[in-house]
Amino acid sequence: MRIDIRKTYKLYIGGAFPRSESGRTYEVKDAKSNFIANPAQASRKDLRDAVTAARGALGGWSSATAFNRSQILYRIAEMMEARSDEFVEEIALLEGVSRVAAKKQVNQAIDTWVWYCGWCDKISTVAGSTNPISGPFYNFTVPESLGVVGIFPAQKSALLGLVQAIAPVIAGGNTAVVVASQKFPLCAVTLSEALATSDLPGGVVNILTGITSELAPWMGAHMDVDAIDATGLSKELDKEVRVSGADNLKRIHKFSSSDTPQRMLAFMEYKTVWHPIGI
Amino acid sequence: MTFEYSPAPESTAIVDISAQYGLFINGKFVDAKGSKTFNTINPATEKVLSKIAHAQASDVDKAVAAARTAYTKVWSKMAPQERGKYLFRIARIMQERAREFAVLETMDNGKPIRETRDIDIPLAAAHFFYHAGWADKLKYAGAGDNPRPHGVVGQIIPWNFPLLMLAWKIAPALATGNTVVLKPAETTPLTALLFAEVCQQAGLPAGVVNIVTGDGATGSALVNHPDIDKIAFTGSTGVGKGIARAIAGTGKSATLELGGKGANIVFDDSPIDQTVEGIVSGIFFNQGHVCCAGSRLLVQENVHEELIEKLKRRISQIRVGDPLDKNTDLGAINSAAQLARIKEISSSGDTEGAQRWSPECTLPEKGFWYPPTIFTGVTQANRIAQEEIFGPVLSVLTFRTPQEAIDKANNTPYGLSAGVWTEKGSRILWAAKQLKAGVIWANTFNKFDPASPFGGYKESGWGREGGRHGLAAYLKGGEK
């Protein structure tokens, strides 16, 4: 009987896979309460490091061409497709669903990724405009990335909720610090492996596993985080994050599960430019 | 001390050209009805590359039927996102086989390998990649909440950018849910036939893309076919008008991308060294076989002398020769017929009193060649200021005031492109507002992107290709 080599579930920060600097881990059990793994339990310092990495990667990612970003997002989909079986295994274990249902979720997640890949170089066509000013001015509005986004994806979804949250954020040129679902963190780590092999620059997406109620307040209070997707936060945490987030007027949103370009635009800023028209 | 560049030929070992090709119908290569074939040659050497099938009316019929069946039974029923995935696959395979496509395009068309490698092929792949992402987002395209495709579209493309024009046609057509029958140009069928292979490798359902090779008669059969819902044509204005007449009263819609006589306007405060580059790119890129070429240089009179001097100096550095040499800038003229046309119209420049200038260059013995040429002292009334030459010949005119530049630029039945060179932002926008051209390049020229709509005013055609606006033509409720 062959003993298999089990994966160590680490954090994904700045393109590397460190353990938590606190040395902590926490137990993750499957749907039947059997032990599966001890993923890292991220600390405040890990979050701080992740934000630093995300900020560092922002300049390059937001100034890459939309076409370049879309190529990388497609490559991520390629890498995810190749890891389909891994994801299916993890979802089935964690959520306690059948392999068929798990495979459906994986396919949906990959297709969601491809959907947003196709948005990178279309969002400014659809959401931007030239504006008819009463006067000799050329005036245009473009949506731009707004910065570092903290993401708390839906707690009850091992993979799909995660992808639905991350893809629109980075498609828009932002970088992300993701706090994975507390009960279902494993797909997030496997996703980070797909990201690491996809040409996505280190630091564009950073993934932390750990205790949501511990990490959320730190994210909410961090002055170098520009926005938060609070979908996976409880009512109390959501409120707390909005109160502390007011210190630097973070843009904080919660989403239902549908895919829409609004999820991209929620994390973009509109810039309007004027220029005279004259001989 | 001379720094001569030794020959740096790109190897042709990567291409595998068959001795002859059939038509690509319903997912397979099939023989054409009848035995009529024609040769495609390498215009730089005049060597025959392959024997190409000549599609008869009955072949076109078969192709349209295959496209219709594929549309009704498969393509129109497929979930939009799945349709998009085929286009993503096609794009990726084109990227994988990019070098092969580039060498093949250079051999069949005559343009330099540097251009096919760095511009044509990457843009063609990007075009598929871009449009793949539209397939499941059509409700955002500005064509209504539930835009529907036309059905089967007939597409006829020119020889100047064979693979790129194929991409400009097929990508949006498929993304919007149509199926296609495409006729490549007579002198440049090979990359279209290689593209058919890519469709097979991508697993594209049979009949979604059909390629019928042939000449004008094949094109006519396609245009006049009763089961074609829409025509997309890129080519000469003359043929475009013929198509417009042919489809009158049939209910077919058409987009036409026709000729141009683009004005490149240089003001006295332009960034002159980059302006010279832009002028050179505007008329000598792709041997000037470009509908949107900056073939008329309108230069402000007070900087005419300085500009022409710099321009001549720069043109003297253009390397004319073997298109497969990586250092070649200007390749072969695509055909004997085109060369004759260029010579004929250009000679009017001599007889009508303009001053011709070309740098010294040794042209190869075999093949079709024309040196980069400029005519100064050209005025609006000269043939070389009015007619599209479609070759490496620049006509230089002058203007005194910005308004005069605009008036002269607009004084043409064409309206495809224009260039504006000045460091003054407000003048760029003012000129852009005044110019009757579908594409305006400011402080740059001949730039293309799948996200940027392209097409002309007036006799330069109907409709736009690329960007959100380019989708409209392939959707019902869009342009007619």
Add this chain to the structure above:
Amino acid sequence: MQLVDGTDSSIRRFLKQLPGVDQVGAESRAAMLATRSIKTASKKWAIDCAISMIDLTTLEGCDTDGKVRALCTKAVHPDPTDSTVPSVGAICVYNDKVATARKHLDAIGGQSIPVAAVSTAFPSGRASLEVKKQDTLDALNNGATEIDMVIDRGAFLTGDLVKVFTEIVYIKELCGDRAHLKVILETGELVTLDNVRKASHLAMAAGADFIKTSTGKISPAATAPVVLVMLEAVRDWYAMTGIRIGVKPAGGIRTTKDAIKQLVLVRETAGEEWLTPKLFRIGASALLNDLLMQRMKLRNGNYAGPNYVTLD
């Protein structure tokens, strides 16, 4: 012909009438020229040309006489196993190592190799005019026949163009017949290509024999668009005055490929006349070994390794 009389207004007027540089256009021209494929015979020629143009440089705080002597030996015989390799264009050191360099070069048959000294409080240029002059005099008196001075970038960015101009004039005067003057613009600090063009013309008007891109101490240094704009400047200056000024890119040119791209830029911008150490130099140190390895490859047919070139 005097284009500029040294007054603030005449300098301003002169610089103001220069055409602007479109960054995107300049970068795209430089990128296109970088695709030139230089093979076989032309590559062989280019490698030897590049070697002969190198200003072999050591400008470190920890430079010692030993280090300088080793560099000089390398300069004269870059490849001990191959006497067909040309000597380099010059040796470039700090002014207090000039004497050592000159002495050693003369002792080993390198009389024809000039010693260039960096000067005027290189690399920052932050010192009084008197200190800058003394810096230069020390170098000249020790035997330097080339002076690589830095311009005052602070003054340039403040718009004190007269200060930048007159400093160059003073240093040129000191050089007299004894040495040629290279003026380092430190283009990485000037940032825009418009500034690069203006600074180039300012330096030439003030008497520079060579305009040089960088000190090599900061990044970015000699990028292709910067070198392109400087070559356009010397080409235009020649058209205006009939005088050819040299160009020296320095910093960041590490491989044979980089060096050959520079030569292509020269050939297709200023012209073949500039393809001589009299008008084009490359400030580099590691580049030489890469050129030697590529040279070996052309000679033997296989790739060499670092063990086959000397570490100095």
